[in-house]
Structures are given as structure tokens and as C-alpha cells.
Amino acid sequence: MRSCRKNPAGRPGLARRRTGGSLRPAIALGLALVALAGCRAAPSGPPPPGDAASLPAVLENDSLGVHDRCTSCHTGLLDASHRLDAEPLTAHPGHLLDIHPPRRFGCTPCHGGVGEATAAREAHAPGIDGVRFAGDATEIACGKCHVNEVTLDGAPHLSHGRELVRRAQCDGCHQIGESARSGRPGPDLSGIAARTNPIWLFRWIKNPRDYASNARMPRFEIEDRYVDALVGYLLTFRTEAPFDTTAFPAGDPTRGGNLVRLSFCISCHSIDEKGGTGAIDLGRVGNKLPRARLLRILAATHEADPGTLMPQYRFTNAQVADVAAYLSEQFSDPSFSSADADAALPRLGTYWPTEAERIEVGRRVFKELRCGNCHAFPGGEQWIRIGPILSNLEDKKDAEIPWGRTTFVRTLADYVWHKVQTPEVYATVPHQLKMPTYDFTPEEARDVTIALLAQADAEVLPDAFVVRSRSDESLAPPGEFGRLVQRYRCTSCHSVNGVGRNISYDLGLEGSRARREWLVRYLKLPYTIRPILTVRMPVFNLTDEEARVLADGIAADWRDPRIDALGDFASGPREVEAGRRLFEAGGCMSCHQVGSKGGYVGPSFTSGATVGEQFRRGWLVQWLQNGHDIKPDVLEPRYGFSRDEAQALTAYLMTITPDAPGSPR
């Protein structure tokens, strides 16, 4: 246990990491304790060979540079019966070793340290920031292989952090890993003077979250007079393509309210913080949008904002007027515009001696803050990333970190953590910083830090270990089907084969799953499939022709013939009876409704449509055997059915009617 055959030269990125000076004494002490405990508890010999739960004393994988002796002491990693034992005998927590077998991955790629070391103290040398071994920060290592997946099983903090980084659009100003942002996330500012009002602009720029708690735009720490100047400059963007509002009647707010509920606007928008998280809160929309703009957004959604995720509803002009009347009347907050809300409001427009100076200052501020990185505007400019490159954060030397006058713990992780929470914290001169504030909580900042450090790993891995999700390229299939998918913005809520948003389930296999006749019916009049869900598919008022084209397109393009082929099996009364027994023993009705009985968790088997009316047989067989491969986080247990059992259960499910539910025991 004494000697140490350390070979950092051949292990790029693992042994070279250092920690900030202030942490070193603590870690040295801590490691001494680890070493002591490690030696004391070390077993006298390796576990008996041949045991499925045992691992060799050295894990080797040359392609990863893994020569890990960790299992010499950590002997119980795969044995669930050791999960409450003390280190180093304890089992690995969770299920991650099931999908990352130690024989292939070793230990150090995820946990850092020096795998070849023969003494615990050497082996446990700290990782990048002294904390990678421990707790949540271990997830930094996941990013080495999982280079760009946003939702990553087993790495909740990294997933959350990546989602926040994406939402905050950090890559508008920083190069981050492989991120290649397409287009600008903010709205085009051309014509903004006609779309809102100076008071709203002032309060929005000063703090977007004062208007809507889920606003995506960050807050820039600039003085009121500069906010005022920006408002003055933005008000010069007057040119808006004309929109004729004479065709719209006055509108009835009551009817509008009913339409808003029927259209399930709150599946995406929240109202006073209740409802969906996919789009901005509408609680004060009346303070922002004049009637003409509301009418335009509702009547000609994609002409008003080509980049929007919002579908084009098929409202009549009268319905558009009703919805606009409801939104204006119901969601205007007079206190938002009062001096009580912001004492600077009465001074709006008086900060500068002349309007020309106001506009000129505003133009300079606009340029300096690089508003054009997120917004198109008249005579726009090139998109230039003005922030430092964040792709190789780990290479940053201690001496390069501008700690300013702060007294923080000096590790790279701490630097990033404080910076993303309070960007100004290291600034020596107030109000000079270009980076805006995102109002992250300490926990959100931790997850962002984990995400930024995770993507920053410069290690070069063999291709076989790199996992990459597909890019968000345009999904729309060609032709009329594609046009309708665009018009109704299907991918604003659904993904298709993993690409798109995940408010609702993936449509990539929908053509193999659902029967065409059911699709036509459902698209025309969607109903509640899973009572437990609060988001609902909106009623789009599709024409018969549109529903037919969409259903045909789904049936033709979004399917897998291998799944369809699974439906080709013979079934008679014997199979149906065998299926019925499986149905009853499996407790299916704990979650699924049949008639008036059953649970609210999974889709109902009879309300709206029976299984036979809705589903195709091949998909049911596939789902019953491998549902977790289609939808990994599904609540339905994996039953381990054989092909015969899955076919029998399918045959039975196809026969279920509201009155013949089988009799649960």
C-alpha cells in the first residue's frame, strides 16, 4: 500500500487538475482521514472469483486510459446487499452502474483520482475543483461523454443546468462547447414602437421579471437614465407592416374567456404564475400589447412573429376580437404603470436635455450591450460573441481569475458559481459590466456551474464513448403535411424522434401507435387521454381536410415498419383468455380506466375510444415488451412479458369495451 505508481503523463485531464489554494489544507486533512479509513477497512483479499457481483481488483480499458485499482478496496460496488456497509465496502448507489458497467468504464473517468495508485491517499487526489468526487458535483464528469444531451437520466443537476444555460441563451455572447445557436431568440424589434408603449418598455428593460415572473430576458444593471435612453431609441423603430383592424368587431370578453379556456392557452402560457411554463405569463398582457397588436398576433400569428412557437389558431375574426377583448380587459394591471410601482416612471423622457441626445445615447447603449445578439432590429448588425469563450474553462489558471476584492473560496467552481448568480460581484467599477443578471437562485447557479464545467472538459475520448443527441434541425416533413405541422406548431409541444420540445409525448412512432381513423377524430376534437395530466392538447378547429392530411402524413412518415410487423399474429379465444388472466394479475386497472372503474394514471382504455379503436396491434406488443425503451420514464412497470404473453395481452386489450372490463380481484 505504500508505493505509488502514478503516471499522470499518460492520462490527460485527470491528474493535472489542481484546486484553489484555500481549499488545499482542508482537502489534505480530509484525504488523510479518507486514507486512514480506507486502510482500516480494507479487506484482506479479493472476493472469490466467479461471483457475478464481484469485480477484478484492477479495472482496465486501454482505450479510455483506465487502469483503476479502486476495486481492490471498493469490493462491494455491484452487490446490493452491501449498500448500507461503510466505505470502502459499500455498493454503488442508484442504478448508474447498470448502464455504465465498471468493467468497461472503470471508476476514474467519472470520479477522478489516480486509478493506478496503490495507496488510498494518492488514489483520492482531488479532481478539477476538489469536489468532483463528492455528491452532486460528480455530474460534471457526465458531460465528458454526454456532450450535448439536455435531459440526462441519473444527472438531474447537469440536466437542469443545461436547460438553464439553453434558456438563458448564454451562447449568445459566449462560445460554449459545441453550441451552434441558430437565429436570435428574442423578437425582431422592428416596429416595436407600434406594438407596445414607453411605460411597458421602461419597466421591461429595467427588470423583465417585474412584468412576468418567467420572462426569459435578463436584467441589465444600468442606471435609469440609460434605460430611458434605450426606450427613446427603441421608440424610433416605428415601421411596422400595416395591419387592417377594421374587419374585427368590438369583441365580447365573456365569449373570449370561454375560447381561451377551450383553446388551452394555459398548456403553454401561465396566468399569474398558474399554468404552463413553455411561454410567457399573460397576467399583465394588457399592459403590454395594444388591441391592434393582440388582434394581429391572434389572427395572423406567424406573420406577426415568424419565429414564435405558438400555433396559428383557426379563429374567426369575431372570435379573435373576443379573445383580444378578454385579454385586454382581464389582464391589465393599473398599478403596473403607477409611480408606486417604480418611482422613476414620472421622470420617463425627461432624463436627457433633448430627444436627439436621448436617442443617440440609447443607440450607443444598445450597441454596447449587444442587444443585437438576441434581437434583430432595423439595419441590424453582425452577431458577435463579446463574452469570453467558455469551452475550456478548466484550463483557466488560478492567476487568470479576476477575483477582484472578493473574499470567496478560491476555486474555479466557486468563481463561476458566484459569477452566474451576481455577475457584478467581481467588478471594480459599478455599472460597467456588460453581462446581464439572470436572477438565478444559489441552487440554479450551482446547476449552471455544473453544466458549464461539464461541457468544458477538454478530454479527447474514443468515439465509442461519446454520446451526442441530434441537433434541433428543422423537422417539418415536405408537402402539405409539413405545412400543417408548421402551422399548428406540433413540435412546440411534441418531439418527433427526440427532436422538438417535450411538453407532450414523442410523435416519432405515432403512425405505428394510433389507428388512422382515430387520429382523424382526435385531431378534430381532442379529449383527455390521461386524466392525471394538466396540460391539454388545444382544440385547433381543424377542417376535415386538414385532419385527414395530418393523419395520412403521420401514418405514412412517423412510423416504424418493424413495429407494425409485430401485429401480424393469429389470436383466438384461447389467447384472449390468457391475456385476460395477465390483465387481472398485473393490476392494470390500478392505473387504467375501464368503464367507470380503474385508475387515473395511464390512458383510459374505454373513455373517448376503446383500445381497439385507438391502437394498432404491433405497437401494443412492442409497448408491453419494451415500453421503457420507447419512454424511459414511464410509470408503467416493466413486466418482463414474453412475446407470447405480450401477444395474448394485446389480443385481450383489443376486445375491451366499457361493459366488459374483466373482473379485477
Added chain:
Amino acid sequence: MRPGRGTLPMLAVLLAAVLVAWGIGCRKGSSPGHEGVPPGSSFAAVTLQQGRSPLDLSLTTGKAVYDHYCAICHGETGGGDGFNSYNVKETYGVKPTAFADSTETASLKDSEALTAIRKGGLAVGKSAAMPPWGHTLTPGEVADVWQYARSLTEAAHQP
């Protein structure tokens, strides 16, 4: 390998102690902390969970499994009163076990509960309303989720 998992609490406490001491020391001598970020708070403080013993890690895994798969019927705090519990009662005539109720859990043997989780209620002579999870969860996760369900009894009876 998770070096220092058993000794992690010690390491964490030690780290915290050193960091706090260091933070206080510096605060006295130099500039005050910045607004919004209390001095002495650190990335490690929001990252290292305190006292991550193997038991804590087991309970963490168990809670994640429980919240995802079980709470919908058995209730988030084990009251047997999850969102779906009423439907289960109406359909199968039995209500989900309330882990928070010590009179209900007193008669539950560990081996019986573990079998029920793995193979479903029918396997222990109870209702089919409880489906089998042995093909969904690893043996460790089954043990962890039962550990967590047990802990709900204690949690409910703490003053």
C-alpha cells in the same frame, strides 16, 4: 469508485469548518461581503450534501424511486392517500398501504414487503392492485425504496 463515501461526512464537516473559519477570518481583515452573496457561502456548500452516509445515499435513491413510481398511490408522505388511491380502493376494494401509519407497517415483514415490491401484491397473497416492479427496478433500488418507505413511518411519528 466513490472514494471517501463513508468518510465523506467527516470530510464535509471538516471542509465546512475550515471554509467557515477561513471566511470569517478574511471578513474581519478585508472588505465586507458583496450584496446578495453571503460571505463564506461556497459552491461546495450548495453541492456537498451534509452527511452522505451509505444510508443517506440509499434513502436518496429510495426517495427518487418512491416519488416517481409509488407516491401516486401511496402518497408523497406515505399516507396511503396518493392522487390515485381513491380509484384503487374503488376498483380493487383495498387501499394502498399507508407507510406513515405504524399500525399498518408493524405487521409488515421486510421479506414480505420486498417480495411484494418485486413480484407484486398477488405474490404475497394480497391484491393484484400492487403491480410487480422487479423488472423495472434493480435489486438495490428495490432495497432502497423499501428503506425509504420504512423511514416514512419514523418521519410521521416524530414529534
